[in-house]
Amino acid sequence: SLYRGGELVKMSKRTGESVTLAELIEEVGTDAARYFFVMRSLDSQLDFDLDLAKKRTNENPVYYIQYAHARISSIFRQADEAGIAAKDGAELELLTDETEIALIKKIAAYPEEIARAAAELAPQRIARYSHELAGAFHSFYNKCRIIGQEPALASARLALVSAAGRVIRNSLGVLGVSAPEKM
Numbered sequence: 001s002l003y004r005g006g007e008l009v010k011m012s013k014r015t016g017e018s019v020t021l022a023e024l025i026e027e028v029g030t031d032a033a034r035y036f037f038v039m040r041s042l043d044s045q046l047d048f049d050l051d052l053a054k055k056r057t058n059e060n061p062v063y064y065i066q067y068a069h070a071r072i073s074s075i076f077r078q079a080d081e082a083g084i085a086a087k088d089g090a091e092l093e094l095l096t097d098e099t100e101i102a103l104i105k106k107i108a109a110y111p112e113e114i115a116r117a118a119a120e121l122a123p124q125r126i127a128r129y130s131h132e133l134a135g136a137f138h139s140f141y142n143k144c145r146i147i148g149q150e151p152a153l154a155s156a157r158l159a160l161v162s163a164a165g166r167v168i169r170n171s172l173g174v175l176g177v178s179a180p181e182k183m
Helices: 021-028 030-038 050-054 061-081 098-108 110-120 124-143 151-175
Strands: 002-004
Touching: 002 050, 021 030, 021 050, 030 050, 030 061, 030 124, 030 151, 061 124, 061 151, 098 110, 098 124, 098 151, 110 124, 110 151, 124 151
Parallel strands: none
Antiparallel strands: none
């Protein structure tokens, strides 16, 4: 079902009223269209909300995930300007905040999510996982600062952010959705 303005868009083969996939993509964009179609199982009803798919807010799940990736890119630009870099052998044991641990656990779950999605032919698992990972990253971002922290902690947090960015980029790639560096 296709919704616009909270109303069901009436379509009929008999009267020739329809919305083509090309028209849908033109209206909401390729990334939103792909994500919205893949976020539900094939055996479940899809209610495609055109207004939500076009929103540039955290209510839109694809925007929310892409915004996490753009934030990660921004963190690295700011860290570079401040002369902070992730170092090999970062002291990851310094990552003890609950949001850091939650993000680490979510990142660590990625290989299993990919394997299960492939085994079950369930790409919606990756869509859901990507959204949950973005949520864990946003929680971390809101609580844990990098710039202005002691160098060892800043380096460990940058390593965590780098891992999160890599997994978000890869999971969006699996879904055929772009991972913008700026929004």
